[in-house]
Amino acid sequence: MHLFIFILLLLFPFISTMAQPKFEVRAAWITAVYGLDWPRTKATNPQTILQQKEELVDILDKLKEANFNTILFQTRTRGDVLYPSAIEPFNSILTGQIGGNPGYDPLAFAVEECHKRGMECHAWMVTIPLGNKKHVASLGKKSVTKQNKDICVPYKSEYFLNPGNPATKEYLMKLVREVVGNYDVDGVHFDYLRYPEYAPLFPDKYDFKRYGQGRSLEQWRRDNISEIVRYIYKGVKVMKPWVKVSTCPVGKYRDTSRYSSRGWNAFHTVYQDPQGWLGEGIQDQIYPMMYFQGNSFYPFALDWQEQSNGRQVIPGLGIYFLHPDEGSWSRDEIDRQINFIRSQRMAGEAHYRVKYVMDNTQGLYDELIENFYSYPALQPSMPWLDNVPPSTPSELKVSPINNGYTELSWQEATDNDQRNKPMYVIYASDKYPVDINNPENIVAQSIRETSYIYAPIIPWSAKKYFAVTAIDRYGNESKASQGRK
Incomplete structure (x- = not known):
């Protein structure tokens, strides 16, 4: 050999x-x-x-x-x-x-x-x-x-x-x-x-x-x-x-x-x-x-x-x-x-x-x-093109709604490249603050709106704590806005 x-x-x-x-x-x-x-x-x-x-x-x-x-x-x-x-x-x-x-x-x-x-x-x-x-x-x-x-x-x-x-x-x-x-x-x-x-x-x-x-x-x-x-x-x-x-x-x-x-x-x-x-x-x-x-x-x-x-x-x-x-x-x-x-x-x-x-x-x-691939993964960043992350999404609100679902909403982040609005990554965990470095906590990525309905498949698996970050099209991620039910 x-x-x-x-x-x-x-x-x-x-x-x-x-x-x-x-x-x-x-x-x-x-x-x-x-x-x-x-x-x-x-x-x-x-x-x-x-x-x-x-x-x-x-x-x-x-x-x-x-x-x-x-x-x-x-x-x-x-x-x-x-x-x-x-x-x-x-x-x-x-x-x-x-x-x-x-x-x-x-x-x-x-x-x-x-x-x-x-x-x-x-x-x-x-x-x-x-x-x-x-x-x-x-x-x-x-x-x-x-x-x-x-x-x-x-x-x-x-x-x-x-x-x-x-x-x-x-x-x-x-x-x-x-x-x-x-x-x-x-x-x-x-x-x-x-x-x-x-x-x-x-x-x-x-x-x-x-x-x-x-x-x-x-x-x-x-x-x-x-x-x-x-x-x-x-x-x-x-x-x-x-x-x-x-x-x-x-x-x-x-x-x-x-x-x-x-x-x-x-x-x-x-x-x-x-x-x-x-x-x-x-x-x-x-x-x-x-x-x-x-x-x-x-x-x-x-x-x-x-x-x-x-x-x-x-x-x-x-x-x-x-x-x-x-x-x-x-x-x-x-x-x-x-x-x-x-x-x-x-x-x-x-x-x-x-x-x-x-x-x-x-x-x-x-x-x-x-x-x-049991957990999601985000796109690697491209610092040779742009290395400036968007601003942190602000005023994260976490509101329980019907059927055990949770609505998240936040204020829009801004980015240095004005041609593109930032997208958002949603994290959820049973621990506060949510660890955004752990891919197990990623719930959704590339969200293009400023709200998200968290709908766990199994109600008793629902997480209590949430975080939202902004991400640009070069893969730069902002700091997290943290919230809880």
């Missing part, structure tokens, strides 16, 4: 008893491409529109029950989208028809439903690949390959946006501007922001000759991807600085001093430099796709965290490997990975894909709800 893993296994009993953190990203990817996670029903009439919406609500309800707090909602797939766009057509998965209007706005619906449940909604956008020739042909005149053919290139049997063309970043930013400008998303999350793997023959010789400026082909390609990341990051921050900008890079950056990447890594294989992006401060979060076990996971997770420059590293966990059709993982592999992430004070983890959470594959959902 390798020494690295042996030490981890020795530590495991102690790590597994760690308290749940109060601040932690708990994310799930909801995959729309091919309807893998959602939707199952095509929206073609009022009844099926309602059914399609209810399928998403069921997913969000179940994730909320398990104290997830972040939804990565697929918003762009391969040159098509899940919202009414002036740039690209609707994805056919919604209606069965290319460009078919589903009769509602799926992205607006997802944002609204996430916010109702105190969860963040990040628009997950696949960037560079445009799909195979059949898919591109099916989009007809609406395809970017027809509308903006100069920035598209064929490679093998697929089409891609060309990162070497400076107009590509403009095109992607146009899509991002639509999403960030028109929707109250909490983040934009970029997938496949890279070249195809092992692509020495990618057709960009003309662009390299024109723009290479003495760099190697590899460095030029890497710089092209970094420039897209930089351009989009800065563009989003001009619009709405609180919107989180993230990517999901290949899960191994490159070889580490601890372990080899065995020829599969972000830096050399697909020309990504995500540690460079973190160092430059042009990412708020990264979700490295760490769908690996053992020495292919732990040394590389440590490497990401050590090079994070204080930004949030949220490893993507390959929970799909728990299904016998996908792999031969046992659930304790995921348990160990979450324990390790917490032991290293990483920002949280993301689950790929939500179907395997919903299906309780190998008891994963039960384990999360009973053990790892």
Whole structure:
């Protein structure tokens, strides 16, 4: 057994008893491409529109029950989208028809439903690949390959946006501007922001000759991807600085001093430099796709965290490997990975894909709800963007009402960023004052009003003491206003 893993296994009993953190990203990817996670029903009439919406609500309800707090909602797939766009057509998965209007706005619906449940909604956008020739042909005149053919290139049997063309970043930013400008998303999350793997023959010789400026082909390609990341990051921050900008890079950056990447890594294989992006401060979060076990996971997770420059590293966990059709993982592999992430004070983890959470594959959902996520968690703060908490909510009133419920009300807090009103976190306990550092006491988060009805499921479990804090969209939390029945 390798020494690295042996030490981890020795530590495991102690790590597994760690308290749940109060601040932690708990994310799930909801995959729309091919309807893998959602939707199952095509929206073609009022009844099926309602059914399609209810399928998403069921997913969000179940994730909320398990104290997830972040939804990565697929918003762009391969040159098509899940919202009414002036740039690209609707994805056919919604209606069965290319460009078919589903009769509602799926992205607006997802944002609204996430916010109702105190969860963040990040628009997950696949960037560079445009799909195979059949898919591109099916989009007809609406395809970017027809509308903006100069920035598209064929490679093998697929089409891609060309990162070497400076107009590509403009095109992607146009899509991002639509999403960030028109929707109250909490983040934009970029997938496949890279070249195809092992692509020495990618057709960009003309662009390299024109723009290479003495760099190697590899460095030029890497710089092209970094420039897209930089351009989009800065563009989003001009619009709405609180919107989180993230990517999901290949899960191994490159070889580490601890372990080899065995020829599969972000830096050399697909020309990504995500540690460079973190160092430059042009990412708020990264979700490295760490769908690996053992020495292919732990040394590389440590490497990401050590090079994070204080930004949030949220490893993507390959929970799909728990299904016998996908792999031969046992659930304790995921348990160990979450324990390790917490032991290293990483920002949280993301689950790929939500179907395997919903299906309780190998008891994963039960384990999360009973053990790892048995209490809520708040979003980690982003001090590099804003580190000033809102004012403390004042005049907290606690009033018993019918059915054993309790109404809380308070005066609005204020924040230094005038564009956003603060949200509120509700705490409850049998002890006074309520300990707001204990996540067990969190009752609700991201409350957007200045009142809240406390309605315990079991009347005799009702708490007597309450606290309310204000929290801004950068994750800064105020001091608490305390109250009692």
